[in-house]
Each structure stands twice: as structure tokens, then as C-alpha cells.
Amino acid sequence: MYVSPLREPLIKGAKDYSQVTKDILAPMAGKPSKYWYMGITLSGAAALFGAWATFMTVYYGIGTWGLNKTIGWAWDITNFVWWVGIGHAGTFISAILLLFRQKWRTSINRSAEAMTLMAIACAGFFPLIHMGRLLLGFFILPYPNTRALWVNFNSPLLWDVFAITTYLLVSLVFWYIGLIPDLGTVRDKATGKIRKAIYGFLSFGWTGSARHCSRHETISLILAGLAAPLVLSVHTIVSFDFATSVIPGWHTTIFPPYFVSGAVFSGFAMVLTLLIVARKALNLEDYITVGHIENMNKVIIITGSIVGIAYITEFFMAWYSGVEYEQYAFINRATGPYAWAYWIMMTCNVITPQLFWFKKIRTNLVATFIISIFVNIGMWFERFVIVVTSLHRDYLPSSWSMYKPSMVEVGLYVGTLGVFFTLFLLFIRAFPVIAIAEVKSVLKSSGDNKKDVHHE
């Protein structure tokens, strides 16, 4: 087998196949650590705060939020777009990088895909709750009803329903199909009877037969081929929510590509935030190496730069269009009452990721962790700027207004963060965080040990 002498190994340390199995399954065995309990207590508390906020919204209504008749969308839609964006990294890693045959994805795709699912679940919550009556959420589906009325298929908000649902379902099967061989491994390594039965049930009867393996590879490849345009379509459609309206600052054709790259940008930041901690806590530093982190940082530079160019293009187009409302919207963003939010966005999204041009910084874990948090914050503010500053001063100055979130809205946001981290902590206990079978399949060509040992 050809082994490149130049490339850095993707898996460090002299490992054979059974060592890989042992290392990756280790975090699932035994009792969880003290930190795990601390983490889940904290995230569980945040989730409870969210449950309270949900109760307040459903019981008293949307009046508990800080919205008014000018600003009808604020934190709810900001959070929705932010969460959907975070989900995009998982699909990008598992689908687009698979199509490009990037072997380094094998160490991070499983956890990134799991993150996608959790992020979409959190995202989907906001459009449902922002309608006020959570229990009437099914009204958005085209089902036969006594009014003989159907949904409006011309509306981007309805396209969202289809896009997000499809994205969630396809990501779910993609993730689970990838998980089947590893669940077989967990089943065969399990010691307890109950554990064996549960994983036996979940592993779908996987035996690793050559026929199954070969078809499994085919199906993974086609699912990747389907998921790649899907992930691009999802954030494109989310951007249509704004772009097809007539609000200055929203009505722009640049939105689809700008939203998609922003989504991948924020998603990679979240993957980094989680994995830098997880690799240390789970002793997986040999699998998720500094090389992996550096690669992700390179994706952050490119997508961050695209986002930066998009901000500048928007400004230019506002001036070039000659539309004074559009021009005012942008000047108001940079100098108006919400200028602080705009400059937080610019600093976090345009300036800080450029630090990754320095190899010292992009290979430094502490620096990467801090910058990834900056990007998460910056991307949240990007959505806040787009949603709130565009709405708060539009055509009619007598309707201009300001927005301040209420405690209930804060609770909903913190609550989804709590749910997200709770699910992630449960995930690392219940499933292998790294795709074992896929890592094994690249071990020979990209492992550390095989470079000098036996195979001639």
C-alpha cells in the first residue's frame, strides 16, 4: 500500500486494529467522571431554565417576550438561524469532505454529525415556539383539514418546514447508517447481558459481511451525494426567509451563498469548541490530533473570509444601488443604536479568524479554543444584526422602535444550549464518538505505526 512520506499521520502512536477499538470504546465503559456529572448538572439546569421559559410562553403567550409591533422577530429567529448554521458543519464534514476523499474527516465526522442532529433539534424549536401556540405547530404541515385550505407553497417560511424536516431526517439516517458497524463492535465488546441485548438490537444484526460492507459503502457515498446539495439548500432556503422580503437590509441576492458560508463557519467553530475539550477529556488526542484542528482552522479562515467579503459587498451594494432606504439601513447598522452589536460581529467574524493565518496560532489549542468561542459569539450577533437592526428602523420613522429581550427569551436560548450540551454528554456515553470502522480503514495509509513497521 502506498504511504505518503510527506503527510503527517492522521492517527498518532503505534496502534493496531484492536487498540483502536479499545481506545475509542474506552469513554463508554465504566462510571462517568466527576467532570461529566458536573457538566450534565450544569447543562441540565440550563435546560430546566428553558423549560420554565417554554411554560411561560405557552401559558401567558408571546407577550412575555420583548417583541413589539415593529420588531416581530428577534432572539427567536436569531437563535433559529444560529442553530441551523451550527448544524451545517456536521454535514459538511461527513458529506462534502467524504466526496472530496478527505481522510482526516474520519476522526471527527461522527461527533460532528451528532452535533448536527442536536443543533437542528434546537433550531426547530424556535420557529415552533415563535408562533406562540406550540400545540398548534402542526398547522404548518399540508394536511387535509376541515377548512379545505392548504399551506402556501409560495412562501419561504413553508419551504423552511420542508427543508428543515428533510435535513433532520436525512442527517438522522446518514448518521445512523454510519453508526451501524460501530454498534456491532460495541455489541461484541459488551460484557453485560442487558448491554449486549440493547446494542444487539441497535446494531441491526450487523456482521461485517463483505456484501453488507460493500453496499454500506455505496449507500454512504450516495447519501453523502444527497446530503451535500441538501446542506447547501437548507441555509439557502433559510436565507430566503429574509431575502424574498422587502425590508431594507434583508432584500439582497447575496444572502444564499453568504448564509451558507456563514453556517459552515459557525459550525466548524462549534465543532472545535466541543472537540478541543472532548479529545482531552476522553483521551482521544491520538485520533483528533493537532493536524485535525489545524485543518478545521483552515476551513474557518476560508469561510470567515467569505463572510467578511460578503459584509463589505453588502455595504458596497447598498451605496451602489442608490436606494436611500437600503443605504440608511447599512449606515444605521454601523453607527445607529445597535452599532455595538455590529462591531462585535465585525470583530469576531472578520478580524479574529484572520489570526489563523499564523501557523503558531492555528496549531495552538488554547488560542483555537478562544477564537472558536469568538466565532460562535460573532455569528450569533451576525443573525441578531440582520434580524433586529433591519427591522427596528424601516420605511416609517414613526414606527421606529427599540428591542430588549425579556428573561423568558433569555431562558429559551439558554435552555436550548442546555439541551444541546446535555444531549452531547449523553451521546459520548452511549455511542462511540469516533467512527471506529472508518478510522480502521485509513489506519494503514495514514497511521503512525505502519510507516516503518512490517508491510513492505
Next chain:
Amino acid sequence: MNKYITAYYNDEEDLLKGLKQIKSKGVEVADVLSPFPVHGLDKALGMKRSRLTRVAFTGGAIGAMIGFGFQAWVFTQAYPLNFGGKPFLAVPSFIPVTFEMAVLFAAFSMVFAFLIHNKLGPGAAAVIHDERITDDRFLLVVKVADDENTHTIEEVLNEAGAHGITLKKKN
């Protein structure tokens, strides 16, 4: 009663080499169980190219037709609504939902075809020949007819460097 012989290798390159040798001796290998997809195995076992791609295409085409057809039916037959004088059959605005339906149907039809065809599914029974095939062993299975001499096959396997050659019976 079915009889078969299993034997294993510890490395996929040895497996492929051994497989070639076994085949040249005229012994038919029914299946290979491995912890990850081994490239070149499909050729060595003479497997046909998977037809899952066709399932995906058909599913996607059906999804697209249902998606587009339903929207067209709703806005031209079931309940035509005038949205600001725009055409009832507004093809461009039907594209997003049509696309999403195509992807959804393609993915699910393919996944179900994969599971049903391979007899995989929640709680499906697995014959576990060796618990290490999902870990680090590459196991091959040779089916034996009732009157066949197992001895010669075992010898061929042994010569090809396979370990743990065992004769098993199954109803």
C-alpha cells in the same frame, strides 16, 4: 443441515493474498466478515455492482414528481388562491419543496432497500461467528456440501496462511 468452515486472518492484505491462493485451488469462499470495508474484496468474491444507485434515482424521481404534482394540484385544482396577481402555477416557487422531496424520497428509499435487501433492521438476528470480526479479525466462510471432503479444504486454507480453521454446522 449446512456445514461450513471458517478461518480468519489478522490483516486485510494477508486476507486478499490468501483469498487469491484459495480461489486458485478451486475452493469457493462464500463470504468474508471484516471489521471495515476491505477494498478489492468485492472483486475477489465476484460481487456484482450494487444497484442501490438505481433505487436512489427512482426514489428521487418519484419524490420530485409527488412534490411538484401535489403543489400544482393544490394551487390549480384544490384551492386556487390569488397571491397578488401571480400565476397559479408558479413553477419557480415550487422548486425548493420539489427538491427537498426528491432528496427525502431518494435517501429513504435507498436506506430501506439497503436494510430489507440485506435483512438488516432493528433487532435483526446476527450469526456471530467470532466476536472479534468487528474488532480486528477478517473471517472467511467456506460452505461445504454434505458429501464433500472437508479435509482438502482445510488443507488449502492452512496453506494459504489462515488461522483458526474450524468446521461448523447450522440447521
